[in-house]
Amino acid sequence: MKIYRPTTVIVGVVFVLLGGILRLADPAEVLDDSSRQLVRGSIGAPLTGKDFTLTVTRVKFAQKVLQSESDDPDEVLTTEGVFVAVEFEVAGRHLPETIGDLSLETDGGATYEPFSSPSATSATAPAPGFTESQAAVFEVNPADLAGLTLRVTPMQFISYFTTNYAIDLGIPSEDVAADLVAKASTATGQEYLVPRPQLRVTS
Amino acid sequence: MTRATNLAARIAVLIALVAAAVWSIVQPALDAAEKKKETTITEVVSRGPVEVGDIEWKLESLRVYTQLADTEGKKVDVNVPAGASIVVAMMEIKPLDGVAMKNDGFLCDTQLMDDEDNIWKEADSVYGLTLPTGCSDEDHPLTRGKATKVMKVFVVPSKSVPRLVGLITPTIGTLNPEKRVLISL
Amino acid sequence: MESLDDVIDAMIADRVIHRHRRKWLIALAVVVILALVILVFGGWKKRTGAAVDTVDAPYSVDASRFEYGIKSAKIVRTPKSEYQKAEAKVVVSIDALNTDEETHASAPISGRDMLLVVGDGEPLEASIRCKNEFGYDLVYGLPRVECTAEYDVAPDYTDTHVKIGVIGQAYEAESSLVSGDDPVWLQGDALVVVQMTATVETEKQP
Numbered sequence: 172m173k174i175y176r177p178t179t180v181i182v183g184v185v186f187v188l189l190g191g192i193l194r195l196a197d198p199a200e201v202l203d204d205s206s207r208q209l210v211r212g213s214i215g216a217p218l219t220g221k222d223f224t225l226t227v228t229r230v231k232f233a234q235k236v237l238q239s240e241s242d243d244p245d246e247v248l249t250t251e252g253v254f255v256a257v258e259f260e261v262a263g264r265h266l267p268e269t270i271g272d273l274s275l276e277t278d279g280g281a282t283y284e285p286f287s288s289p290s291a292t293s294a295t296a297p298a299p300g301f302t303e304s305q306a307a308v309f310e311v312n313p314a315d316l317a318g319l320t321l322r323v324t325p326m327q328f329i330s331y332f333t334t335n336y337a338i339d340l341g342i343p344s345e346d347v348a349a350d351l352v353a354k355a356s357t358a359t360g361q362e363y364l365v366p367r368p369q370l371r372v373t374s
Numbered sequence: 375m376t377r378a379t380n381l382a383a384r385i386a387v388l389i390a391l392v393a394a395a396v397w398s399i400v401q402p403a404l405d406a407a408e409k410k411k412e413t414t415i416t417e418v419v420s421r422g423p424v425e426v427g428d429i430e431w432k433l434e435s436l437r438v439y440t441q442l443a444d445t446e447g448k449k450v451d452v453n454v455p456a457g458a459s460i461v462v463a464m465m466e467i468k469p470l471d472g473v474a475m476k477n478d479g480f481l482c483d484t485q486l487m488d489d490e491d492n493i494w495k496e497a498d499s500v501y502g503l504t505l506p507t508g509c510s511d512e513d514h515p516l517t518r519g520k521a522t523k524v525m526k527v528f529v530v531p532s533k534s535v536p537r538l539v540g541l542i543t544p545t546i547g548t549l550n551p552e553k554r555v556l557i558s559l
Numbered sequence: 560m561e562s563l564d565d566v567i568d569a570m571i572a573d574r575v576i577h578r579h580r581r582k583w584l585i586a587l588a589v590v591v592i593l594a595l596v597i598l599v600f601g602g603w604k605k606r607t608g609a610a611v612d613t614v615d616a617p618y619s620v621d622a623s624r625f626e627y628g629i630k631s632a633k634i635v636r637t638p639k640s641e642y643q644k645a646e647a648k649v650v651v652s653i654d655a656l657n658t659d660e661e662t663h664a665s666a667p668i669s670g671r672d673m674l675l676v677v678g679d680g681e682p683l684e685a686s687i688r689c690k691n692e693f694g695y696d697l698v699y700g701l702p703r704v705e706c707t708a709e710y711d712v713a714p715d716y717t718d719t720h721v722k723i724g725v726i727g728q729a730y731e732a733e734s735s736l737v738s739g740d741d742p743v744w745l746q747g748d749a750l751v752v753v754q755m756t757a758t759v760e761t762e763k764q765p
Contacts, residue, residue: 182388251701252698266492266493279663280663281663281664282663282665284665298495299492312699314700315663370455
C-alpha cells in the first residue's frame with residue numbers, strides 16, 4: 172500500500188496548488204471586461220486600430236426611418252421613442268477584417284442594439300486603400316440618452332487580447348439629448364433615409 | 375516497484391505537471407504565432423509554373439483596364455470607385471492528378487499583393503467574361519492535366535498599381551497549407 | 560532493513576485496514592448496491608413538471624425581463640392551392656414590454672419562452688414577430704409593442720382550446736467559459752399557462 176508515500180502526497184499537494192495558480196493566471200480571465208483592452212474615441216476623431224481607421228462622421232435623430240427611396244408605407248419604420256442613426260466610415264489597410272459588433276450604451280446603463288436591416292450591425296474594414304461609409308440605426312429610449320457611446324465589440328470566442336472600442340457621440344447630458352429629440356419631432360415628416368454602404372478610395 | 379522505477383515514475387509526474395503549467399502560459403502566444411503563419415509567404419517564384427497543392431500555377435501577365443467587356447463586346451458591370459482601377463491577372467492553371475475535383479471543380483482564389491504588404495481579394499460578382507474567373511465555372515470546366523487560362527479580376531486603388539508585386543496562391547483547401555507562394559512578375 | 564516509510568505503511572495498513580476488514584468490505588458492498596439501485600431506478604432526478612396555474616386570457620405575465628400581455632388567439636388555415644399544400648398555424652397576439660431593470664438592454668422576446676401546449680407530444684416553440692419583424696429588439700423605457708406568436712400545426716388542427724405555457728427568465732451567474740461569474744439572463748421556470756378559445760380563419764391563397 173504505497174499510495175500514501177510522503178512524496179506522493181507532496182506531489183498531490185503541489186498539483187492542487189498549481190491548479191490554483193493556473194486558475195488565477197488563466198488566460199480565459201481575459202474574457203472578463205476588466206482585462207480586455209478598451210480604446211476610447213469620440214465623434215469626428217479617427218480611431219486607428221491594427222489594420223483600419225474608424226471615424227464616426229455624424230449622428231442623426233429621427234422619428235421615422237426609410238429603408239429605401241420607394242414610397243411604400245411598409246418600408247417606413249416608426250417608433251414610440253426615437254431613432255438614432257450613427258454614420259461612420261472605415262478605412263482599410265493590409266487586409267480586410269471584421270472589427271466587431273455594434274451597440275449603443277448610455278450613462279444610465281441602457282444598451283441598444285442596431286436593426287438587422289437596412290442598418291449596419293457590425294464594423295468591418297474594407298480592402299486596403301479603400302474607405303467604406305455605412306450607417307447603423309438604433310431605436311432608443313429618449314429618456315436614457317446621456318453619454319451615448321458607440322461600442323464596437325469583437326466576437327466573444329476564446330480569443331486572447333481582444334480590443335473593445337467605445338466612441339463618445341457628444342451627448343453629454345439629458346438636456347442636450349432632449350434638445351436633439353425635440354428637433355427630430357418638430358420638423359414635419361422628419362425622416363431618415365438609411366444610406367447604402369459606399370466605397371471610395373482613401374484619400 | 376524497484377527504486378529505479380519508482381524514481382522514474384516520480385520524475386515523470388513532475389515533468390508532466392511542469393509541462394502542463396508551461397503549456398497554459400505559452401498557449402496564447404502560440405495561438406498568435408499560428409495566426410501569423412497564415413499570412414507569411416514561404417516562397418517567391420517569378421511567373422512560374424509552380425506547383426502548390428497538386429495545382430500548377432502560372433502568371434502570364436498583370437494588366438490594368440478601365441473597363442471589361444463580355445463575349446458580345448458589351449461593358450461588364452464592375453464596382454470601381456473613383457480613383458480605383460481594374461487589374462486583371464491572366465493565369466494558366468493546371469490541376470494535376472490528385473486534386474479533389476467534384477462536379478463543381480475546385481477553389482482557386484488568389485490574392486494580389488503590393489510591396490507594402492497590402493493584400494486584395496478577387497472581385498466578386500464579375501460575370502460574362504470570355505474567360506473563366508474561377509475554377510468552378512460550369513461554362514468553362516477544368517480538366518486534370520490540361521492548363522486552362524483563367525482571368526483573375528481585382529479592384530485596387532490606382533495609386534497602388536505601380537507597387538503591385540504579384541499573386542499569392544491560396545492556402546485553404548490545398549493539400550499543402552504550409553506552402554504560400556508569391557508568384558511575381 | 561526496511562525504510563521508515565515501509566514501516567509506517569505497514570502500521571497504517573494493519574491498524575486502519577486489516578483490523579476492520581469486515582467493515583470495509585460491508586461499506587464497499589453498500590456503496591456498490593446503492594449505485595446499482597439508483598442506476599436501475601433511473602437516477603437522481605426530481606420529478607419535473609411542477610404544477611403551474613392555468614388562467615384565462617387576457618392575462619398579463621411578469622417574466623422579470625419582459626412583461627407579456629396575452630390577449631387572444633386564432634387558427635389560420637390556408638387551403639391547398641396549385642402551388643402549396645394545405646397549412647395551418649395558431650397565431651396568438653401578445654403585447655410585450657421590456658422590463659429589464661438589471662441591464663436596461665434592448666432584446667427580443669424568445670419563441671422558447673412562449674410554448675403552445677399540445678395534447679400529446681412536446682410543446683411547440685413560437686416564431687415571434689414584433690411590429691411585424693423577426694428578432695425585433697424591445698427597448699427598455701418605451702411603451703408596449705404588438706407582437707404575434709405563430710405556431711406551425713397540422714393542416715387539420717381543430718383544437719380551439721389554445722393553451723400557452725409562458726416561461727420566465729432569471730438573471731443569475733452561469734459560471735460558463737464565456738460569461739464566467741457575471742450574471743446573465745437565462746431561461747427560468749415555467750410561470751403560468753394562459754388558456755383561450757381561438758377563432759378560426761381561412762386565408763385565401765392570392
